[in-house]
Amino acid sequence: MCERGLLIVLSGPSGVGKGTVRKALFSQPDINLHYSISVTTRKPREGEVDGVDYFFKTREEFEQMIRENKLLEWAEYVGNYYGTPIDYVEKTLQEGKDVFLEIEVQGALQVRKVFPEGLFIFLAPPSLSELKNRIITRGTESEELINNRMKAAREELEMMDAYDYVVENDKVELACERIKAIVMAEHCKRERVANRYKKMLEVE
Numbered sequence: 001m002c003e004r005g006l007l008i009v010l011s012g013p014s015g016v017g018k019g020t021v022r023k024a025l026f027s028q029p030d031i032n033l034h035y036s037i038s039v040t041t042r043k044p045r046e047g048e049v050d051g052v053d054y055f056f057k058t059r060e061e062f063e064q065m066i067r068e069n070k071l072l073e074w075a076e077y078v079g080n081y082y083g084t085p086i087d088y089v090e091k092t093l094q095e096g097k098d099v100f101l102e103i104e105v106q107g108a109l110q111v112r113k114v115f116p117e118g119l120f121i122f123l124a125p126p127s128l129s130e131l132k133n134r135i136i137t138r139g140t141e142s143e144e145l146i147n148n149r150m151k152a153a154r155e156e157l158e159m160m161d162a163y164d165y166v167v168e169n170d171k172v173e174l175a176c177e178r179i180k181a182i183v184m185a186e187h188c189k190r191e192r193v194a195n196r197y198k199k200m201l202e203v204e
């Protein structure tokens with residue numbers, strides 16, 4: 001029987017660079033993580049592809065998924081629903097593979113309750129003004145939505161203590177290396193504990 005994979009949750013305020021850092025991390029050859037594609041009722045941005053960036057759904061479809069218990073967690077964030085399909089996460093972890101979630105804070109706290117053994121990382125901006133600057137520079141949201149996201153960001157930043165690690169995204173490559181080091185250390189720790197139990201069982 002293979003050991004279950006590790007569930008890694010990356011969250012942090014909108015525009016901090018979660019997607020950018022995740023893509024940089026996944027492009028590295030020595031990293032073997034499996035990205036869980038979320039479901040959302042948000043309209044696709046230019047260039048976003050259904051089934052790659054998100055599974056885009058109507059509110060009715062999303063609410064049906066909630067009713068049918070198809071989501072590990074879900075949240076309403078700045079006017080849209082976002083959620084994590086449970087089947088992919090369960091199946092992939094069961095196969096002994098690591099799963100990577102990139103989600104906002106309300107959802108991460110829900111996951112923490114179901115998977116307390118998960119690895120929870122908060123990606124923090126160098127400053128609030130830099131955060132706003134990044135959302136503006138991305139050019140995907142109206143001024144009103146940027147202000148709403150910045151309001152949510154203040155509340156999210158207050159929750160960073162609930163995470164196992166806080167990683168600053170000052171430079172993408174540095175943030176990426178920090179997350180890689182945390183994941184590798186977590187694997188070593190789990191292997192050591194597992195080996196200790198194996199040895200104990202051999203002796204008894």
Ligand SMILES: Nc1ncnc2c1ncn2[C@@H]1O[C@H](COP(=O)(O)OP(=O)(O)OP(=O)(O)O)[C@@H](O)[C@H]1O
Binds near residue numbers: 012014134169172
């Ligand atoms: N370290 C960084 N330095 C400067 N700009 C960055 C950095 N990381 C990301 N960015 C830029 O900030 C913007 C937001 O990044 P990104 O879309 O990855 O954020 P996000 O946290 O995934 O946002 P959301 O939660 O809204 O999906 C992008 O334009 C990206 O290029």
Ligand SMILES: Nc1nc2c(ncn2[C@@H]2O[C@H](COP(=O)(O)O)[C@@H](O)[C@H]2O)c(=O)[nH]1
Binds near residue numbers: 012073105
């Ligand atoms: N709780 C969840 N939050 C999610 C999920 N997928 C993405 N997100 C987060 O929502 C905000 C907004 O995303 P955007 O693509 O509209 O900019 C951001 O913080 C995402 O990380 C999810 O499945 N559950």
